[in-house]
Structures are given as C-alpha cells and as structure tokens.
Amino acid sequence: MNKQEIPDIIISRLPIYLRALRHIQGEGKLITSSQELGASVGISAAQIRKDLSQFGEFGKQGTGYDITFLIDQLREILKVERVWNVAVVGMGDMGHALARYQGFSDRGFRVAIVFDNDPAKIGGQVGHFVVRDTKEIVTAIRKSGIKVAMLCVPAAAAQEVTNLLMEAGVKAILNYAPISLSVPAGVRVQYLDPSIGLQRMTYYLD
Amino acid sequence: MNKQEIPDIIISRLPIYLRALRHIQGEGKLITSSQELGASVGISAAQIRKDLSQFGEFGKQGTGYDITFLIDQLREILKVERVWNVAVVGMGDMGHALARYQGFSDRGFRVAIVFDNDPAKIGGQVGHFVVRDTKEIVTAIRKSGIKVAMLCVPAAAAQEVTNLLMEAGVKAILNYAPISLSVPAGVRVQYLDPSIGLQRMTYYLD
C-alpha cells in the first residue's frame, strides 16, 4: 500500500507488462495467464505474479487474468490513466522526432510545449508546435503546471537546462543527452542515451 | 576472466562509468577516485571498485585511477575501442534522427546503412545515406558483416524485421519500437521505448 515499500525494480517492470497486455489484447484475447504474459516479455511467471501481488489480487485461480481489467489496474497504478503534459527541450533531430512522435497518445502522455535556444528555430514550427525560447522555460512550464520533460539538448547544455527545469517544478526527466544529470531528491530521471544502449551489448559480441 | 562469470548488471554500468570518465577528463582532470566517479554517476564508491575489480586492478592505493588509462581499459573491455558498423531500419523521424546522430563517433559506432520499406523513401537521401529497400536487409547486411542494428519501425512490423535481421546475422538490436521482441539465445536486445521510460516515472508523481 505504502509506495515507499514497493521496490523500484518492480515499478520498472509494470510498463512492460502493460505494453505486452495491450499487444495480447490486440490479438483478440480476453484472458491471459502469468505464464503467457511472462513468455511474451521474457520474465518468469512466478515473478509476474509476485510483482502484481504487491498491488492487489487481480487474477482468478484456474483461469488467469482478465486482460482489460488488468490493463486498467496497471494504468491506475502507474498513473497513466490520465494524460500528462510533457515539455520537450532541444529541437534537434531527436527533439523533433519526439515532438512528432505518435506513440504517446493512449500511453498517458501528450507533448504540450517545445523549446530551443537557437534564434533560427525560435518562433518556427515543429509538428504543430511553435518553438519557444529556452529562456521561457521557467515561466512557461510553471504556468502550465507541467511535471514531465524530455531533454534532447547537447551534453554541454544538459545540466544547465536541467537546473531550469527544476526551477520550473519539473519532477521527471527523460534524458536523451549523453551525460549523468544531477537532480534534487524526489526528482526522477530515465536515461535513453543510444550509445549507452549499444555499449551494453558489444561486450557480448565477438 | 571468463565472461560467463561477469553479471550483466555490472556490464550495464561500465558504459556509464566510461561516459562519466570522459566528462571528468573533459574538465581537465588526469586522476580520479572511486568516490569522485561515484558521485558523478550516483553510484557508491564501493560498488565502482567492486565492478572494476572484476576485470583487473586499474587503480593505485592512495592515489586513485589514471583517467586516460581507465578509459582505455573500459573501451577494451566493452569492445568499443574498435568501430562497429550499425544498420538503421525504419526511416521515420526516429530512424532519421539516429541516421544523422553525431554522438556515435568516438563511442565505437558508425551508421553504415539505412533501410525503409516505403517506396517513396527508398533510393532517397537521409543524411549522407541512400535509403535501401527493407527487402535487401538479409543480403546487404550479410555482405557487410554488420552485427548491430537499430530498429525504428512501427510495432506491427518490428518482429518481422527482427526475423530478417536474425537471418542476416545481426546479434545486437537497439529497439525503439514499442514491443517486446523474440530473439534466439545469444542475441542481445536493448529497449528504448520512450513511453516506457516515461511510465517508469509517473508512479512517483503526485
């Protein structure tokens, strides 16, 4: 019940379950089992049952899980039954791609505002957004109440922009910049540096 | 020594250390300590020393680590002292961004070939690449000996393209598509679905 008690590693798996459940649902299934779900995400059935049991009893013995029901439960647990407005900072190729990304709707997110510090880009259009000046981050984000940001600026600017985001009240950053960020306690960061992803695999190659 | 013995969770931290070391080096430092390095990446000094000790003795008591030396060692361990050619499949916004990404050089990677299945894109230019037909994946990748791919196609096409990549001899996939992939043993996948990254944080927000 108390969220301090739920390990972060369990929380980090729930979105994977949610994504897989929707995929299975898309195949026309109404019911699934921990075994089937586990096979589809590469996690043991026991672990899935253990993870879910942290939050309640969602299944039926002998039957399994009602997919629609479990999806709804996971969405609530993860707080993605609502829609979070998200800011994107940095309108290079990566920021541009995120600003136009179609995969956020139905997953709990909507890009609401985009920033860049390049005068050539400020005031211009990206997707259906007008690019705002990075200098406006604090006022604009505070005003809108946005708590989530995606960071796509060069590494050299990332910490400075992060500081602005903190001042603006942002509490969660999806960081594409190739650098570790320093943030106050209570602020979450997820790292998506593509080079790190690749370097985690080459060790295993010949 | 035997790589079966090194836990994957340790391997996954080494690229973080490498990135931080380069950052510290960029500030003009020649020597660092497990404490300083740990502070910069948010990991305990003890853990960093333990992780590194799996591969040898890289430091000096009382002094710390020679940054240049440790960088070189980590690059060798991770096999990124060489340059890996990488294929990008899917020339939507995300694939486009990766094809033009400047951050791979000096980190061990170079985009070498890009694919799409859209006739309107095949033969066209993205960055300095000519877009090849997805149908050519097996022959072209086999011929070039490429072992690493980045997958940026829609979820509905991802498994099918993955199967082609397997047939082509690819052993490592950086997957941007919002779906769990099924791959044979010995093939590595790293997942970078942006929605998953965001959903791992909203639980902690109010």
Add this chain to the structure above:
DNA sequence: TAGATTGTTAATCGATTAACAATC
C-alpha cells in the same frame, strides 16, 4: 469433479555495502 492457475511462503540466489589491510 478434474484440471488449471493464482497468491503466497520459504528457500535460494545474487547484489550491495561496510570495513579494513595493503600500499601508494
């Protein structure tokens, strides 16, 4: 009922931390 699958407990396994001798 018979078969299947959950939720949960206990056992196992693995990772992290604390502490310190060694030594630069």
Add this chain to the structure above:
DNA sequence: TAGATTGTTAATCGATTAACAATC
C-alpha cells in the same frame, strides 16, 4: 611519515525462484 584510496572479504540486504495450498 601521515594521509589517502585501492582491492577484497565478510556481512547485509534484496530479488528471484520453486513449490504448493487455495480455489476457480
């Protein structure tokens, strides 16, 4: 030498797995 920091051991902590009673 005195101070600092490594590499490593042992202790602690946490996560995963196996097994099964409960029950649909």
